[in-house]
Amino acid sequence: MENDKIYVTPRCPIRTTLELVGGKWKLLILHQLHSRTLRLSELKAIIPEISEKMLIQELKILVDSGLVHRKNYGEVPPKVEYSLTAKGELVQPLIAEMKNFAHLYEGRSEELSQLPSQRSDK
Amino acid sequence: MENDKIYVTPRCPIRTTLELVGGKWKLLILHQLHSRTLRLSELKAIIPEISEKMLIQELKILVDSGLVHRKNYGEVPPKVEYSLTAKGELVQPLIAEMKNFAHLYEGRSEELSQLPSQRSDK
DNA sequence: TTCCATACCCACAAAAAGGTTAGTACTGCC
DNA sequence: GGCAGTACTAACCTTTTTGTGGGTATGGAA
Secondary structure: OOOOOOOOOOOOHHHHHHHHHOOOOHHHHHHHOOOOOEEHHHHHHHOOOOOHHHHHHHHHHHHHOOOEEEEEOOOOOOOEEEEEOHHHHOHHHHHHHHHHHHHHHOOOHHHHHHOOOOOOOO | OOOOOOOOOOOOHHHHHHHHHOOOOHHHHHHHOOOOOEEHHHHHHHOOOOOHHHHHHHHHHHHHOOOEEEEEOOOOOOOEEEEEOHHHHOHHHHHHHHHHHHHHHOOOOOOOOOOOOOOOOO
C-alpha cells in the first residue's frame, strides 16, 4: 500500500476547496450572503472594490457549483436575489476559521500557547 | 459582529488570510510541513506537480510572513530544512476545516461508514 | 420622446500567477 | 579533469485572473 509517500495530487480535499472558494472574491461574497438574501446591487454596495463584471462572474460560478441560489423574479426592471444553498452555508465554519487565524496571526502572540486547536462548533 | 452595513474593505480578516495563505500552493506546502521538517528536495518529491521555482518562491514568501522557519546548515552540498513556526501551526485548524468542507460538499455527510462510490471529476 | 434603473453581456487590455529552461556555487567522488 | 548532488537565481514566456468601457432589454416615470 502507499505508506511513506503520500502524494498530494490525487483528489486532494484542499485542492477541491481551493477550486470551489479560491480566488480573490468568492469567500467575501459567500460571507456577505451568510444567512441573508442580497440583490446584485446590494452586494455591489457592500463590496465596493469588486467590479461589476467580477461580481456577476463569480456569482455565476458559485451558482454553478451549487453554493449559491439564484432567484429571478422575472420582472422589469430586473430583480434577482442571491442566497446561500445548504452547501453554501457549509463554508461558514471555514470563514470563521479564517477570521480566527487572521486574528491570531496579527500580534496576539500571548494567546498562542494556550490554544492547540480551538474549533468553533455550532 | 456581522452587521447590516459593514463594508468588507477595511482590514478584513478574510483578506488577510487570503493574502497569507492564498494561491495555488501555500496551503499544500503548509499542510505537508505540519509537525515535521522537510528539505526542499523532499517537498519536491511529495508535491510533484509544483515547479521548483514555485516551491522556492512560495517558501520564501512563507518564511517572510513568519509562517515557515528556514534552517540553513551552511554545508556543501547545500542543506536547508523547512518547518512550521508557531504561527505556521495555526493554519492547521484551517486546513482541517477545508478538508471537512470538501468532504461535506461531496455529499459524504451521512454515509460515513459506507464506501463512497467513485466520483469522476477534476 | 427621452431618461432611468436593474441585471446582465461582450470585446479588449492589464496584471498577476504560474511554468520552462538555463545557469551558479561548492565539494567530494571516480 | 569531468560529473553528481543541492539549494538556489535569472531571463523569458504562457496562462489565468482581474479590470475597463462599452452595450443590451424592458417598462414606467417625466
